[in-house]
Amino acid sequence: MVAGAAVLTTLTQCFTNKQNEGERLYAQHCANCHMDDGSGLRNLIPPLAKADYLVSHRDDLACIIQHGQQGEIVVNGVTYNHVMPGAEHLNKGQITNILNYIQTNFGNSNERFTIQEVEKQLDKCRHLLE
């Protein structure tokens, strides 16, 4: 009985850990700049919360995470111009989990990503890794 409960707890933990990978990775790699609630930092760092950019530039998101982003961009009508470093060590599974976390949190309810879609996006910017 006790053992059974223990196994069950471990199993649920395992499951939630997997599910929370996106959240964990976000906290580790993104929250410093975009903040825990995705609000960004005034006119310096763009928000992820309710950001039109996530929808209008859906096809670029995986590459932005992997290789960073700089130069002027407009998010929700505000122009930003700062530097986001890339996270080159993240693999496609991790990037998929992060993307799904931001697409479905901070008040966002955008379409989720599959790992295949992320892989296809990353193919476009693979040359940057060399």
Place this chain on the structure above:
Amino acid sequence: MNSNNIRQFILALAASAALYACSGNESEATLPILGHRDVVEQEVNGKMVADTVYQQIPDFSFTDQDSQQVTAKTFEGKIYVTDFFFTTCPTICPKMKSQMLRVYEQYKDNPQVVLLSHTIDPKHDTVAVLKEYAERLNVSSDKWHFVTGEKDSIYSIAQKYMVTAMEDEQEAGGFVHSGAFILVDQNRHIRGVYDGTQPDQVDKLLKDIPVLLNEQHQKK
């Protein structure tokens, strides 16, 4: 991304701040004076008297985002909160800035409280870069000075504030530094050290500022 050093340092600072906090008498609601202290013997009216001398932030001279000279005189009769950062910092700085904004918003109409952020990357963070940074944060220059200056002067004053700051190629962004916010009184004594990346520590800072203001007020 290796922010372990930063973490450890912050922990050490927080621990020492906590120790100091414990040794103080809570009910009196005064803030301790932190840092080194020396007891010196002085001759007063022909008698030797022991006196405690507290560490004081020495004079300094930096340049802010409006190209204005910022010196100890700029803070005369005021209290200030200071930190160390750099504009391209990929780790804790944006969080620190978002927490410092809480202090800014709360005291923006009180001329007694000023904020001072030092860049530890003066080579990149020129006056123009700091100006753009401050403008994008939408903060006013007489309330929140972003300063640059001689690298050595910045690193050595960091030590006086009990803050680590140095170049390190191993670190993300190329610098090691702590996320501490330092509360300094009008005699340039350090009165509080807070982890500027932790909202609850900044809550504490926001509670300590009125205590310090009150103390200055009573002395007048």
